[in-house]
Amino acid sequence: MVDKGLKGVIAAETELSFIDGDQGILLYRGYEAKQLAVRYSFEEVAYLLWCGSLPTPAELTAFKAKWVRYRQLPEPVIHCLKQIPSDMDLMSQLRTAVSSLGMKPFEGTPQADHAIAITAMMPALIANLYRAQSGQPLMTSIPANESLNHAAHYLYMLTGELPSDVHVNALEAYMILTMEHGLNASTFTARVIASTESDIVSALTGAIGAMKGPLHGGAPSAVTDMLEAIGAPERVEPWLREQLEQRRRLMGFGHRIYRTKDPRAEALKQRIGLMESHDPWLNLALLVEDTAVRLLAEYKPGRELYTNVEFYAAAIMRAIGMPSELFTPTFTATRTVGWTAHILEQAGDNVIYRPEAKYVGPRHSSVNVS
C-alpha cells in the first residue's frame, strides 16, 4: 500500500511547530500561535522561529535595525524586476524575482542573515511587481523607517501611504498566524531542496512554485468570491443552502488536519472584533460564518466542518483593502519565515530526501524493434 500524498507519513523531526488537529492546537516552538499573535510582533515571532527563543529587548533592537537595513533591494535585483514580463501572473513573477536573488547572493551578508534578508525584502519585491502590473511607478528607494514594522512597511510599499494602526494590527495578526504550519507541500518542497545542499534561494524558489498551486495557496480569493456572490445579509442562508443542496463546497470551511475549530481562524475572528464593527463587509462575513457552520452540521452531520484560516484571512484582507491578486503573494511573504526556518533546521541535521516509488508498470521479457 502506498500512502498517496504521504498522508500520515512522518518525514522529518521538527522543533518549529506542533499541530493537534483534533484539539485545535497550533504551537510555534512550544508557544500557542494565537497567543503570540496577540502579544508579539511579526519580527519577534520570526526571531523565535529562526533563533529558538523570544528575543530580549536588546536582541530585538539589534535584530530590528538589521531587518530594516535588509529591506533595500540590491541593484541587480531591481534590474531583474524591470525585465520581468508584466503579463505573467504575480506568483510567477514573484518566483522569478526571488530566483533573481541568487544572481549575487547577498554579497557580504553572513549566511546566518540570509533568512532575515530575504524576508525583509519580500514586501518591496511584491509591492514593486504589483506596482508594475498596475501601471504605478516602482518604489526602488526603500525608506529605512524603523518606526514602520514589517506589516506596516508592506502596506506602505503597496500604497505609498502610512497605514492605520487598525489595518497594520489586523495584517500583522494574519501574518503571524500563517507564518508556519508544519510539513505542508511548500515547506516539504523547501526541505527537500535544502537536503541536496542547494542554496536557500533555490529552496525558496521551489517553495513558491508549490505555494502557487490552487490546492495550496489559492483559497482566500475563493472566499472573497463567495462573499461577493452572497452580497447581502438576507441572501446568506438561501445562498448557502442552495450550494449545499447542489453538493458544492463552501469556501473557507473544513480542513484536512483540523477536525475542530482552526485556532488561527479563532484568533483572526478575535482580531476582527477589534476592527470597526460597523464595517458591512465584516458583519456579512460574521453572519456567513455562523450560518455556514450551522448548515454544515445539518447537511454534513458528523463531518466536523468548521471555519478555516482562509475564511477570516479573506475577510481581513478585504477589510484592509488588499487587492485579491495579492492574497497569495502576501501569504508567501509571510510563510517565507516558516520556509527559511525549516531550511535552517534541515541544514542542521541533514540527510538527503530519497523516498522510493513502487513500480506498477509492465515488465516485458524482450524488446521487439520492428
Ligand SMILES: CC(C)(COP(=O)(O)OP(=O)(O)OC[C@H]1O[C@@H](n2cnc3c(N)ncnc32)[C@H](O)[C@@H]1OP(=O)(O)O)[C@@H](O)C(=O)NCCC(=O)NCCS
Ligand atoms: C479543505 C478540504 C479540502 C479538506 O477536505 P477533507 O478533510 O479531505 O474532507 P473531505 O474532502 O474528505 O470531505 C468530507 C466530507 O465533508 C464535506 N465537506 C468538506 N468540506 C466541505 C465544505 N467546505 N463545504 C461543504 N462540504 C464540505 C465533503 O463533501 C465530504 O462530504 P461526504 O462525506 O458527504 O462526501 C475541504 O474541507 C474543502 O474543500 N474545503 C473548502 C475549500 C477551502 O476552504 N480550502 C482552504 C483550506 S485551508
